[in-house]
Amino acid sequence: MTHESWPAEATFAPAERDAxxxxxFARRDVRRFVSxxxxxxxxxxxxxxxxxxxxxxxxxxxxxxxxREPRTKKLIKEAFLLARRQEAEQFSGERKKLYLSLKxxxxxxxxxxxxVTCDSTRHGPAVLGRSLIPQxxxxxxxxxxxxxxxxxxAEGLGIGWVxxxxxxxxxxxxxxxxxxxxxGYLCMGYPERFEPKPELETVGWLDRLPLRDVILNExxxxxxxxx
Amino acid sequence: MTHESWPAEATFAPAERDAxxxxxFARRDVRRFVSxxxxxxxxxxxxxxxxxxxxxxxxxxxxxxxxREPRTKKLIKEAFLLARRQEAEQFSGERKKLYLSLKxxxxxxxxxxxxVTCDSTRHGPAVLGRSLIPQxxxxxxxxxxxxxxxxxxAEGLGIGWVxxxxxxxxxxxxxxxxxxxxxGYLCMGYPERFEPKPELETVGWLDRLPLRDVILNExxxxxxxxx
Numbered sequence: 001m002t003h004e005s006w007p008a009e010a011t012f013a014p015a016e017r018d019a020x021x022x023x024x025f026a027r028r029d030v031r032r033f034v035s036x037x038x039x040x041x042x043x044x045x046x047x048x049x050x051x052x053x054x055x056x057x058x059x060x061x062x063x064x065x066x067x068r069e070p071r072t073k074k075l076i077k078e079a080f081l082l083a084r085r086q087e088a089e090q091f092s093g094e095r096k097k098l099y100l101s102l103k104x105x106x107x108x109x110x111x112x113x114x115x116v117t118c119d120s121t122r123h124g125p126a127v128l129g130r131s132l133i134p135q136x137x138x139x140x141x142x143x144x145x146x147x148x149x150x151x152x153x154a155e156g157l158g159i160g161w162v163x164x165x166x167x168x169x170x171x172x173x174x175x176x177x178x179x180x181x182x183x184g185y186l187c188m189g190y191p192e193r194f195e196p197k198p199e200l201e202t203v204g205w206l207d208r209l210p211l212r213d214v215i216l217n218e219x220x221x222x223x224x225x226x227x
Numbered sequence: 228m229t230h231e232s233w234p235a236e237a238t239f240a241p242a243e244r245d246a247x248x249x250x251x252f253a254r255r256d257v258r259r260f261v262s263x264x265x266x267x268x269x270x271x272x273x274x275x276x277x278x279x280x281x282x283x284x285x286x287x288x289x290x291x292x293x294x295r296e297p298r299t300k301k302l303i304k305e306a307f308l309l310a311r312r313q314e315a316e317q318f319s320g321e322r323k324k325l326y327l328s329l330k331x332x333x334x335x336x337x338x339x340x341x342x343v344t345c346d347s348t349r350h351g352p353a354v355l356g357r358s359l360i361p362q363x364x365x366x367x368x369x370x371x372x373x374x375x376x377x378x379x380x381a382e383g384l385g386i387g388w389v390x391x392x393x394x395x396x397x398x399x400x401x402x403x404x405x406x407x408x409x410x411g412y413l414c415m416g417y418p419e420r421f422e423p424k425p426e427l428e429t430v431g432w433l434d435r436l437p438l439r440d441v442i443l444n445e446x447x448x449x450x451x452x453x454x
Contacts, residue, residue, distance in 0.1 A: 010249060010253050010421075011383060012246070012249070012250070012380075012381050012382075012383065015242070015243075015246070016242075016243075016246035016249065016250075016381065017246075017381040017382060019239070019242070019243035019244075019246035019247060020246060020247055020250050020377060020378060020380075020381040021272065021276060021378065021381070022237060022239070022243065023239070023243075023247050024276045024279055024374050024377070024378065025276075025279055026237050027279075027281070029281055044438075045248065047438060047442060048438055049248060049251045049252075051436075051438050051441060052251055052252055052254075053373065054254070054256055054373075054376065054388065056390055057427065057432070057433070058425050058427035058428060058432060058433045058435075059433070060433075060435070060436050060441065062441055063441050063442070063443055063447075064441060064442050064443065065443045065444075065445070065446065065447065065449065066442060066443070066444055066445070067445055068445065069445055072445060072446075083359050086358070086359070087355070087356075087358045087359065090353040090358055091353060099355065102355075104355075104356070117447075123433060126317040126318060128314075128326065128329075128331075128427065128432065129314075129331070129390040129391055130390065131313070131314045131317055131391075132310050132313070132314065132390070132391060132392060132393055132394075133390050133392075133394060135365075136390045138362075138365075138366075138369075139365075139369045139372075139410065139411070142365075142366045142369030142370055142373070143369055143370075143372065143373040143376075145366075145370065146280065146281075146369070146370040146373035146374060147251050147373060147377075149281065149370075150247060150251070150374075150377070151247060151248065151251065153239075153247075154239050154243065154244040154247040154248070155239075155244060156238060156239065161281065163283055163356040163357065163359070163360050163363045164356055164358075164359060165359060165360075166359055167359075167360060174446045174447055175446045175447045175448050176446075176447045177447065180447070183366065184366065194237075198285050200284065200285035200355065201285060205284075205285060205355065206284070206285045206286070206287075206350060208285075208287070209278075209287050211271075211274060211275055211278050214278060214287065214289055214290050214291060215274060215290070215291050215293060216290055216291065216292045216293070217292075217293055218292070218293070218294055218295065218296055218299060219292065219299075219401045219402045219403075220290075220292060220344075220401055220402045220403045220404065220407070221402050222292065222293075
């Protein structure tokens, strides 16, 4: 299977369309992994899916650092623990207790970690579509992460995005040059299971907003009320 | 069809997995639309897919301003033309000629435009997972855009992301408050056709990078060579 296998004008049968929605709705942020090894061909397909994200001016500003060594993961885990201690101070009382009870990463258990970066200098200073909103290269990189996440879900693999990390420390550990931005640090593996809902919803950290509350008509002042 | 229809532990049949890859590889940035109206139920499914993106601390920081009025689109189109004139000055000679020959938006032709915003203040100052990397709320919003884009493709609808726009002018036209960030301005409609490749690749603006060139092993210095 390659990206050349389907004609671009492909239409989608109802079952195919449903499969796309199924992936989107069944995707979870996974923090509990089993140790089963990952099939190399699946990982390659998933990375190819990420690489086929949209990018501003066709810049493809991303890199994927694929991390397998327990030694590297251990350093990242230590950086996470430090960052979590720091973040916990933002909360107090019951909320802090709940925060500290949550499992927020699976760095060492996941067979693979992927650090996704963005190189703003790729292809020189002038990028089509990027001169007015320079951070669009970062936006493209986020789209690549979402492609990666959905492809993984369709392969039965879970992804957890760890954002409780110091970018500076990450760059030190992974020897990433100063001008490169770290956009996401992902853990990937077979999950213990896919939860029916986001864990932060299940434990009552925050509720899912009703769709109608996030849709506005014509302007910011447009009455809320769904499409 | 709702997000409650599938059990979370759903596995994917090979045909379903292939449908997800098909959507990812056949997705295009569309700038040429036909005027056919959009089915309301498809638009609602697409927005629901966007709303089911991952978000840092389950923050769901996004809003979707759905724009239909020709008067609003005309103002946005004028803002685009001004921004394009400005951006064209970055290029010279043949490159500038090529830039100016490209169709880079379909603002007025697309039946629907969607402005996607991010509210960093949603749920108060302390957000789980966001204290060390504050821009993760923007990253979440980009993931929502990619969900939206893929769901649209599966519905046979095209999306074009217009980034040649001044954020300040957009906020003025759509009356968006100062503390809200505009992340993406999207045009949506049935496309004249889905191109086999990104247009910037077809016209020779830039080449697709080989996958092996964007994968690194273990650290930034890890030898390049694919997974």
